Amino acid sequence: MFNPVRALATCALALAAFSANPALADEPILIKFSHVVADGTPKGQGALLFKQLVEERLAGKVTVEVYPNSSLYGDANELEALQKDEVQLLAPSLAKFEQYTKQLQVFDLPFLFDDIEAVNRFQKRSKGRQLLRSMEDHNIVGLAYWHNGMKQLSATRALHTPGDANGLSFRIQPSAVLEAQFRQIGASSQKLPFAEVFNALKSGQVQGAENPWSNIYSKQLHEVQPFISETNHGVLDYMLVSNSRFWYSIPHHIRTELEAIIDEVTYVVNQQAEAANQTDRQRIIDSGRSQVITLTGEEREAWRNAMRPVWQQFESVIGSDVIKAAQTVNRKQHK
Ligand code: SIN
Secondary structure, eight states, rough: OOHHHHHHHHHHHHHHHHHHGGGOOOOOEEEEEOOOOOOSOOOOHHOOOOHHHHHHHSSEEEEEEEEESSSSSOOTTTTHHHTEEEEEEEOOOOOGTTOOSSSSGGGTTTTTSSSSOOOOHHHSHHHHHHTTTGGGGGGEEEEEEEEEOEEEEEESSOOGGGGGGGTEEEOOOOHHHHHHHHHHHHOOHHHHHGGGHHHHHHTTOOOOEEEEEHHHHHHHHSSSSSEOOOOOOOEEEEEEEEEHHHHHHOOHHHHHHHHHHHHHHHHHHHHHHHEEEHHOOOOOOOOHHSEEEEEEEEHHHHHHHTTTTHHHHHHHHHHHHHHHHHHOOOSOOOO
């Protein structure tokens, strides 16, 4: 017998499923990709390439809008916006996931990875792959790792040895590991969003920072930092993430195509990031605005020895299995 109440309830459920599931709508699926850096950086280029390939291969089915330079969301609110499905793709640096998983802090440990190739090997091995799934309880799914590159230390004074940093305050990303790293060398730190770094350095609120070359150049940080020491002491890479509920609601055939595009873009970003950093390093030198300091082997070893105790402080938090897996990826064995 016809039951109007049940019929109404069924209708309401069907409508709810329809609006929650982009598959059932006629409109193209909209993917807003928000990030905090400039278009010309490895991440900025990756976002634009993703948009281009999606619009070539999934025209009419998926539309991508890219918002660079914190123009839609910034460090303070982008992950919450992702969880609320207000934005569907982000690529925060790995240091910015601390509130969702401590395991990713392995990437912040100073002098753990010798170079970006070592980072790449770790990300491709099983432990690195597992970490892509480490935030699923928070409705965040990791889709890929994107490189930026190794970080350099910039400051208002020339930093040759760890003691040279004594008393300075450095801008850091929101990571307890990075805070501890600077404490180790007698410096202090302030957690500030990326969008505020230039002004904080210019005004003297902080006197130093740590960034890859492409972030220094694209935000003109070298204009306000007279010295940059080429320490390569840590890595700044990204995880491309989506809202799990959104991602798995995309029809399978479209999601498969999106994942194939992400693989392609990831390959290009990771191939080109190091070259982009080297080009920006040279641009900074050519600008004459900042002196690039090359460390001797002995000087670099002194930085390593000064910062290395941080590993032990965070071993139980990050997991010794994760740190051990990361230690196997360097070509050279360290003491
Ligand atoms: C970024 O490259 O996304 C910004 C990293 C930072 O906050 O230093």
